[in-house]
Amino acid sequence: MGKLLAVIEREFGERVRSKWFLVSTLFAPLLFAALFIGPPYLAYKSSRSVDFxxxxxxxxxxxxxxxxxxxxxxxxxxxxxxxxxxxxxxxxxxxxxxxxxxxxxxxxxxxxxxxxxxxxxxxxxxxxxxxxxxxxxxxxxxxxxxxxxxxxxxxxxxxxxxxQAQRIAKLRITATVERVMRDGRSGSAQVNLLFGAGVALLLYLIIVLYGQIVLRGVTEEKQSRVSELVLASVSPRVLLTGKVLGIGGVALVQLGFWTASAVTLLANRGRLLGALGVTSTSITLPAFTLFELAPLLAYFVFGYILYAALFAAVGSIVSSEQEAQQAQTPLVSLLVGSMALLQPALSDPDGPIARTMSIVPFSSPILMPLRLGLASVPASELVLSIVLLVISALAAMVAAARLYRTALLMYGKRPSIGEIIRWIRVNG
Missing domain, CATH: 3.40.190 (D-Maltodextrin-Binding Protein; domain 2)
Structure with a gap:
């Protein structure tokens, strides 16, 4: 356990102390502010600046x-x-x-x-x-x-x-759409839609961004032969687990800061626009308890572990970053495919496509949080989805560690699919 904590501390501290971590962490709230406040303010200024x-x-x-x-x-x-x-x-x-x-x-x-x-x-x-x-x-x-x-x-x-004609012509119907859940809760359908889609997109970005950080980290260590020295004192399983969890901790810190910034900006959007002289309706965010937020955290943690382990496995079998870019294509395609299913899930969150793919481990970290924001998901489906994701993430970690043990010290020739399967079996 002491060696594992040391690896986690090294991976976490090395990236948190980087100036680029600080820049990227602070840049996102500025981008959120530009997206939430910029368009209505610019539209307001443009409408006032036209000299007819x-x-x-x-x-x-x-x-x-x-x-x-x-x-x-x-x-x-x-x-x-x-x-x-x-x-x-x-x-x-x-x-x-x-x-x-x-x-x-x-x-x-x-x-x-x-x-x-x-x-x-x-x-x-x-x-x-x-x-x-x-x-x-x-x-x-x-x-x-x-x-x-x-x-x-x-x-x-x-x-x-x-x-009288002008009064008739100005008549408009303003509908407040509420989605009523199976447990009796209700909320704004538009806000729930934005929240669910926002969570899905944020999880997708975090998994892609930090999964590739794991991939590059393993590839760089293999190219520089640093891994040969580290493996002399730490087992491959401990090294891989520490790397995945350490970088995951960085992602969790950044995700928490970004989420808090986005929620704060949305909650105060009306006040900020009002201070700029722009009249805007306020946005009421959906209320969630800690118990309801727990599944979102589970999907982030185990979704990240699943893909980070797979990215680490890819990084261990390639010899250069150019090869890594090619070899990671199937993993990126799985994530992009999950994003492509957002439209069917948005149109019918209880439809067969959304229900099936929100249980499949490779797409559930993206689609199930979206469904949770749009519909009342049965407890049996939620539990089954999380259990399958956890099992898949742990299995991916075990398989990646076995592959890591052999492939990390091999250079030159890229192994075939048969060799990769044999290494996973032999190291079991």
């Missing part, structure tokens, strides 16, 4: 619809700001006018040019030319203004009260 008074509306409809759109963009009849420039044209001279305006658009002298004609009144079609530096929100605002003006005209032609 400097755009041009080319009106070929033969009516005053262009003036109406300019009024809507300025804020309505009671607005006091400047309006967009309206140029009334006929079918014969519209081409020359547009050619001159295109030149100004190309030099960013104009943010946008809206073109309306008789078809705008008849079927609601229009053209919008944007300058290269104009935000895309410009098109949304102009289109909304044109829709309001067209509605006003059609309502007036029909002899209907405009205010």
């Amino acid at each position: 008074s400097s755009m041009v509306i080319v009106d070929g409809s033969g009516t005053t619809m262009g003036d109406g759109i300019a009024t809507e963009l300025a804020g309505g009849l009671m607005a006091t700001g400047q309006r967009a420039t309206v140029i009334a044209v006929t079918a014969t001279d519209s081409g020359k006018v547009l050619d001159s305006l295109r030149t100004r658009l190309g030099s960013n002298a104009l943010p946008a040019v809206a073109v309306i004609d008789a078809n705008t009144l008849a079927v609601g079609t229009m053209r919008l030319l944007l300058a290269g530096g104009a935000p895309i929100v410009t098109s949304e605002r102009v289109q909304a203004a044109a829709e309001r003006e067209l509605l006003r005209r059609r309502v007036a032609d029909a002899g209907i009260d405009l205010e």
Whole structure:
């Protein structure tokens, strides 16, 4: 046990003291903040920064619809700001006018040019030319203004009260979707979906990232012949177990910090956006007890051990990092295949595909946490999935240690599948 703890401490301390560990650990919360707060804030700033008074509306409809759109963009009849420039044209001279305006658009002298004609009144079609530096929100605002003006005209032609028609047109249905579990619990389906998908994606990234760290660590030790010195005092099983658990401890620390950062940012997203002047609805995170979080921890720990042992086995049978990149393809394909099954699991979390693959050990660390966030998984399925994962992880560690014992000291020729199987049997 003392040797095992020494190996774990060496692997853990060597990576935690690295400056790159600190950089990668702190970078993720900054990325989360950019993803959670950046898009709504940038959309808010873009919507406020568009100067619609400097755009041009080319009106070929033969009516005053262009003036109406300019009024809507300025804020309505009671607005006091400047309006967009309206140029009334006929079918014969519209081409020359547009050619001159295109030149100004190309030099960013104009943010946008809206073109309306008789078809705008008849079927609601229009053209919008944007300058290269104009935000895309410009098109949304102009289109909304044109829709309001067209509605006003059609309502007036029909002899209907405009205010009443606008109230009717603004009617929307807002549905609050709740998913009711078998045990009676309920929660927001959207939030549960984001939570489940987020957990699955995070576990996938951690397993891939740290599984490959184990692979590179074994490959580098084999190339530098350090393993020959270490194996003189430590058994291969202890060395492999210590390496997997030590690097796993680093992953657990990083995962815990990232999770706490993401939860804190999501819980305070509304306040942060409010401080920036952006109105945003708050996000209520699903409530979980420690007992409910225990399966997620189990899937992370044993999912990582399963793949880390397999990555270590791959690292022990290759002689260079180039060979390692090729040899790890089947393992990466298993993980990528699990991610490819996310869509069927999201569409039908209790369907046969999701239920079957959430029990298979190679995909259960990704798919079962997703199902736990979306549906009420029967206890028998959850227990069976965890038991199979634990057995597979321990079996992978035993097989990897047996292979590790022989393959780590061999150089040059890559062993065949038959030789790998024989080494695992002989060292049993």
